[in-house]
Amino acid sequence: MPLNRTAAALLLVLAGGPALAADTAPATNPLVERGRQLSIAADCVACHTAPNGGAPFAGGYAIDSPMGPIFSTNITPSKTHGIGNYTLEQFSRALRQGVRPDGAHLYPAMPYTAYTQISDADTEALYSYFMHGVQPADQPTPATQLPFPFSVRASMAAWNALFLQDQRFTPDAAKTTEVNRGAYLAEALAHCSTCHTPRNALMAERLGDRHLAGGAVGPWYAPNITSDPQHGIGGWTEAELVQYLRTGHIDHKAQAAGPMAEAIEHSLQHLPASDLKAIAAYLKQTPPIGAEQAGAPTRFDRGQASRSEFDLRGQATVDAGWRIFSGSCAACHQANGTGTGNGAYPALFHNSVTGADRADNLIATILHGVSRTVDGKPQFMPAFGDAAAFTDRLSDQEIAELSNYVLAQYGGSALRVDAEQVRVARAGGEKPLLAKAQPFMLPALMVLALLVLVALVALVLRRRAR
Known part of the structure; x- marks a missing residue:
């Protein structure tokens, strides 16, 4: 799981x-x-x-x-x-x-x-x-x-x-x-x-x-x-x-x-x-x-096929995300996002990743790809954010632009992704509060120990004064 x-x-x-x-x-x-x-x-x-x-x-x-x-x-x-x-x-x-x-x-x-x-x-x-x-x-x-x-x-x-x-x-x-x-x-x-x-x-x-x-x-x-x-x-x-x-x-x-x-x-x-x-x-x-x-939003029934990949070809000014989609995604997921008939490359609409109420899995999939072998047959999507595989083929900004294009065209979602979200995902995801607090824990304990020591000294001095 x-x-x-x-x-x-x-x-x-x-x-x-x-x-x-x-x-x-x-x-x-x-x-x-x-x-x-x-x-x-x-x-x-x-x-x-x-x-x-x-x-x-x-x-x-x-x-x-x-x-x-x-x-x-x-x-x-x-x-x-x-x-x-x-x-x-x-x-x-x-x-x-x-x-x-x-x-x-x-x-x-x-x-x-x-x-x-x-x-x-x-x-x-x-x-x-x-x-x-x-x-x-x-x-x-x-x-x-x-x-x-x-x-x-x-x-x-x-x-x-x-x-x-x-x-x-x-x-x-x-x-x-x-x-x-x-x-x-x-x-x-x-x-x-x-x-x-x-x-x-x-x-x-x-x-x-x-x-x-x-x-x-x-x-x-x-x-x-x-x-x-x-x-x-x-x-x-x-x-x-x-x-x-x-x-x-x-x-x-x-x-x-x-x-x-x-x-x-x-x-x-x-x-x-x-x-x-x-x-x-x-x-x-x-x-x-x-x-x-x-x-x-409901995850599984949002979005529809899109003609934008066809319509934007040849235009002087186009969406930055479209350029990336056309060059890196359309060949497998098809220009209209319908995927392949055998399901090896899924449709991008009516899809739990693009229709979700958060973009984590869309970003992570672009960054890390897909790899699973079932019945001896591999299912694979390249990791477009993997420096080892593609020399950091897509930057944080490019992945954000691609994510926004896919969400707008196929997810039916108002979600927007920025480069900072991608940077956090590339670094391993949002850190919980406990992890964020770690650098301050040792200094805090030292200060606490010092306060306890000062209190003990003050107590001893008061007793001697009496």
Whole structure:
């Protein structure tokens, strides 16, 4: 739906990872095989495998959290650098409470706040898989070094006391077996809420009033997936949801990119159809939550084909965004924005990216492109803001101009994008207040300590005077 962490109160997971097949050969031991299947549903391989050929589950993948890069750990059964010496109890405590055998706390970029719901039986199956179904990799991973005070892992004990609901999943007797299965998959294993729920000032999920109502994930925005028909997925059929979860594409509705594309590539496409149907059934019955701002547009039915690309050809004065669209986008998405007939390049209207009430995902898609492989077939759009790929082919101003042209012509939206928004997205997205406050925390603590010292000295002097 996107590890390992640290802080005084913390972090947002980027549910993503390297391009590595999530599936491996079935195991012969039934418990190990069950654990393998659960690891796919939990998308463990994506975050615990380094890019460019890293050994599966050997860690080293850098998660760009708002507080700084967090490196995933080696979870192979290596006894020198992995979890080979963990007991089942120690594995369970790390998985569900975020505490390592040495007592050090993990950061909630490893979504233990969701994994805490995993049952005892499934925890044992996962443990059996990682101990007996994964090849040990005796290689170290880079140490996570966040700035003070986030480097103080012990502070996570206070954060957990405030925000960790250390409880196993309990089926709702009023719901069907299928809906309960979908809830367990979505909330515990697939940890959908870690991306699709906004966070409070201390970076904990707002599970009550805004659960699954959408949240920022770096430069991307994980949209509302409640049953609200206008702002969520209430207007989707269950069949459409199942198709999207398996392929990342629904004609004239949505295409997966960024962290969601990675979740589909490594995890969701490998789940049984019955599991995907259960997740869809669960999402369709969640309480509807509308946009925080009234009047936000419906995402999926806005805009129409446009003739502007044809009409502006040859004119002396044309929109700057049109020039970029004509040169970089029209060949694939077609001059009128209808996309290709086979869906490889989607239409730009009736599109959740161009019809949204915010431009995050449009900007991020232009900057970072699209890359997902489903059924062995890659779906690809180049990253026009990637310096490595295109020597910074499009500047912040150019991406803003292109975004405004696409929004005006195909999104039916009054949204406007400026170069500063693109600059922030290119730098990793808007920083939360906690991250913005970090440079001032140490000086503030020093001033506080000095004031306490002055107060103590004054108290001692008063007592001596008496």
